[in-house]
Each structure stands twice: as C-alpha cells, then as structure tokens.
Amino acid sequence: MSLFATRGLTVRFGGLTAVDHVDAGVEEGETLGLIGPNGSGKTTFFNAVTGLVPATGEVVFRGAPLPGLEPHQICRRGIARTFQASRLCLGLSVFDNVLIGMHTHVRCGLLEALFRRARMLSEVRQALKQAAHLLSLFNADLVDRGFDPVGALPQIDRRRVEICRALAAQPRLLLLDEPSAGMSPEETVELMKDLQIVREEMPGLSIIIIEHDMFVIEGVSRRVVAFNYGRKIAEGTFAEVARNEEVREAYLGRGSGTEGSARA
Amino acid sequence: MIGVWAVELGLFVLVVAALLAERPIAVGLTVAAIGILLLAARTSPRLWGWVATAFRTHRAAALAGAAVLALALPFFLRASPYWTFVATMALIYVTIGQGLNVQMGTAGVINLAGAAFAGLGGYTVGLLTVRLGFAPWLAFAIGPLVAMVVGALLFIPILKVRGHYLALVTIAFGFIFNILMNNLEFTGGPQGIKNIPTLRLFGHAFTTAPTLFGVTLPSHANFYYAALAMAALVTWLAWRLYNSWVGLTLNTLRDDEIAAKCSGVSVTRHKLLAFSIGNLFVGLAGAFYAVMVGFVSPPDFDFGYSLVMLSVVILGGLDSIPGVVLGACLLIPLPERFRMLHEYRLLLYGAAIVLMLLFRPRGLWPAGVRRYGLGSPAGSFGAAGTRAEGVGVSR
Ligand SMILES: Nc1ncnc2c1ncn2[C@@H]1O[C@H](COP(=O)(O)OP(=O)(O)OP(=O)(O)O)[C@@H](O)[C@H]1O
C-alpha cells in the first residue's frame, strides 16, 4: 500500500478547475517527479495536499484521510514542503529558519521559556545541533553562518535552508516545489547533488518534486507524473512520459520544448 | 568593565543635569553635551566599536551598573517630586512598551488600543476598590487579568481575519471603550473614579515619604521603586519570551504566515497568545497608574495615548527589548523637559514615527538575531558526532 495517495483530488477557483480529478500516489522511500507546463496546477496540487486551498476528493496518508485538516495539522501528520517562491524569514537567522521546522517536535512551551530556562535551553541546544547537522549535509559554511540573517545568503544557500527547514520537521513525505527556480545551471547541478544527499541520508523519506528542469527530473526521480490543465495526462518512467504524445504536445503546444526553459 | 561603568555614569550625570538644570543656558549646555557625545560615538566607528564591544563583553557589569544608577536616581531627583513622577511614568511606559512589543514587534499583531487596555486595568482597580471595597493589592492583581481576558474575547471572533483588519478593530475598540467610560453611570462618567486607595507594603503606605539611608525622598519615590521593579520584571519576562521557541514561533508567523502554518504552527493560537501576554503587561501598567495617581477618568486613556505607546515601540525598534526601554526613557521625559513642546506632544511623536520609518525603520536600537542567551558562536553547534543522531529534537 502506498504511503500517500489522492483519489479524484479536485480544486476549483470559481470557473477554473486548477486540479481536475487527480489520482496520484507515492510509495515509501520513492521520489516522484511532477511535471507540466506553466499553470497546469502543480503548485495548486501541493497547496491542496497541504491544506492551503480547499479541495474535494480523497487524500490518504499513512492509511488515514487528510481532507478537512488545517495546514499545521497536516504538517504534524508528517508532510513538509518548500515553496516555489522562497518563503524564508529573511530577517531571522539561518538557524532560526531551520529551527522553526522542528516546531511540531518541540516540547518546551511558554512555561519553560519563562521559568524553566535550563530545560528549554538544553532542548534549544540539541535543536541547534540538529540544525547544524542538516545544514552541513549541504554546505558546511552554513553552520558557521548560522547566526547570520538568511537574507545575507546567496540564492542557492537560501534554497538549502528552506529544504533544511522542511527536513527538520522529520516528515514522511517531502513536497519540493521547483527547487531549481531562479537558479543558474551551475547552481542547479549543485542542487541536484543536494537532493541526492537527501536521498542517501533519508532512505525512507518519500519525495514529490515539481520541476521544469527535465535534467533535474531525470536525475532524481524514477517515476514521473505529467499534468496539463489540471489533469494527469501521463504517468510512468521519465523515458515513457517524455515519449508520451500528449505530454509532448502540452509542452510544444505552448512554445517550449521538453528541455523546459519555461520557468515561473 | 570600569570603562562600561564610566560611560554609564557619565551619561547618567548628563541626563540628571539636563533634567534638573533650571536656567536655559545650563539646559542647553547639557543637552548639547549629550548630543555631541552621541554624534561623536556614531560618526567615529572606532569609538562606537569600542563602546559596543565593551558593553557586549561586560553585559552583566553593564546591567548591574544600570541597576545601581536606576536605584540611585530618586536621590538625585529628591528636590523635585515632579521629575520623580516623570521618571516613574517612563518606567510605566517601559512596561506598556514591552507588552505592545510582544504583540506588534514579535508577533506582528497590530494593537492600536494600548490606552484602552491600560484603561481596562486602571478602571478595574478603581471599580473593585472604590465601588466594591476590594483590597488594593487584590484589585491590582485582577486589573491586568481583566485587560487580558477582554482582549482575548475581542480577538476570538476575528481570529480568522487576516491582515490589518485587527488594527481597525482595535482602533474601534479604543473609541468604544472611551465612549463607554464617558457615558456609563457606574464608571463615574466624565468624572471617572476618584479616591482609589493606595497600596501598602509591610504597613508602609505608598503615599508617605520614605526615608532611605537617612535621606527623605518625595513620596513619589515609592512608586518610582515599585515601577522600577515592575518594568524590570516585565522586561526580564519579555527577554526570556523573545529568546525562546515562543519568540521564534511568533517571529515566523509575523514574517510569513503560510510558512509558519506549513511548519506546523497554529497561527491563531499563537496570535492569541501574543495578544494576551501583551495586554496583560499593558493592563498591569494601567492598574499601576490608577493606584499611583489615585483616580481614573476617560481622558487618561484616550486614543492619543495609544499613539504615544506606539511611538515608544517604533522609536526604540520593533521587536527590540532594549529598544523599548530606550524609547520610553527618551519619549516620555522629553516633552516634559521642554514645556513648550508639551502642547505639540502628539505632533512630536508623529514626527518621530515618520522620521524613524523614513531613516531608521528598525529603530534606535534594532533587534539583533536571536541567540537564546546562549552566547556560543554558530560554529560550535556543528560539532562532530551529531551526524550519527537522527533528525529531530524529541529524542
Ligand atoms: N489562489 C488562486 N486563486 C485563483 N486562481 C488560482 C489560485 N492559485 C492558482 N490559480 C490558478 O490555477 C492555475 C494553476 O496554477 P498553479 O500555480 O497550480 O500552476 P503551476 O503548475 O504550479 O504553474 P507554474 O509552473 O507556473 O508554477 C493557474 O491558472 C492559476 O492562475
């Protein structure tokens, strides 16, 4: 049985059906690629899964239905995500941006913060070590810059911090929304290495990755789902999907080849 | 360490001189001296760097020095009950500022009804003591709780409302509060509530002049010391709150609500938490004010004071705990010193806010990154051996 599956997942914005009866799923430890032209509903699919937009249909995660839950409850169940346009808190430190990812695991609350300082600080220290560990998987310099504001980092490091924030939640399913958006080709190669590291370090983690860059998709995911106009139009290995008539048409029909120069 | 104390003592002497100087020449000279010193510090990076480093490395000594000077202040101001009173007001505003800062600075929850929440604390004390005969200390303890609970009740219906609607609701609440106080019978209408009994500590009434070390201080010194304790306590709590998971969570939902939600933060719960803590502090200051002056009336808590409170936080620096202290200690005494400014007080505050937003949007003393009071460099957390552990704090 798959870790995560949707059945007939649908999102409507007024007259527009952004996600149209989508059945998709991912196994434990699998990386699923999600492709499709601009505006085909990929981000909306993530938003529906994470509870940010209302949806109809079924989402089953670890054997239990998700719909109706608030985003923070869904995170608590074990789904973490990144965003297409970075959503880091630029004024906060690198560490703080990763630590917030551990929110659902934190035990100390207001009482400990105010009156049981030693207990809280030992938890914070341990969390900082975890954060440092995650950051060092990608770039050891990030640890030394842990108390710098994230806004001072270059684009690729910001993306890494955002991925670390999602990983810090110890999710079972990680949703990556176009991690290579806004990166140079060299940075994209580095990012792919980073994703490979995640794969090795967390073999049980399931990942769904949205990408316009077919090079990235081919490199990190074995199975691919293609969207067009909110519908799933193809599913299979990268090679199968790339050969699919409808997929080729969807991309070519909009004036951009499968090499996917189109980026949001 | 001696250097830190010397700087503090020098500033203290100048400030006291500026406050007490009678003749315009003397006032001008001391103010000019302070101005030149600050300017020199700001324009000479070396001097400023030295001061900043000294205060950072000897933080405990700096705090101890500041505490000693704050405790000594009434002795220097003893000839002037008026200035003792103004200093007390500054401390009350420190308390209020810390409360508003938890809401607006840390959590980004705009509250433009600070005066009304202070008024809730103050009126509660007045009503409970004068109308119902409660013991003053008990009423003083209940006042802030009422401010907190009313704030929460006001907030819950609009929990789901996003953006600046809450700001509008708080403005409306401030006006409604004032209109109600003006028109309700049991709150005394425009006259307010008079003869609020004063506090007693170990049999010593706060209205009798205290004698310390053989020196008799004005009776206002009682309130000064009490306000100092209150402001110090609230500032200490605010610092701990900021340097904790709670502070981090509030900051995150302030900066990006969606990122916070998707990290598992219950946004409404935490906004309510920040709003409640803030109103508790503000209500505490209001209750204190009521027992200090002995009466409450609607004009003491009108919208203008909400703006004063707002400017304290913005001037000092949103989300900056030392900034709030600095903001209150600058903004409250200043118009009192220059009486001609007093008429134009609100104008002054308005100008201060606009200038700050234009030229120094993060305030006079901007908030730094959160270090949780650990004092360790970032690299020290990257120690080898953590690789083996799993991800997550809960183990
Ligand atoms: N909150 C919203 N309200 C109304 N329409 C929306 C909303 N979010 C997305 N849409 C619309 O839904 C459609 C799908 O958008 P979505 O962002 O999911 O596409 P995408 O596949 O992620 O595209 P891209 O590759 O450009 O990121 C688009 O037509 C978009 O305009």
Ligand SMILES: [Mg+2]
């Ligand atoms: Mg998208």
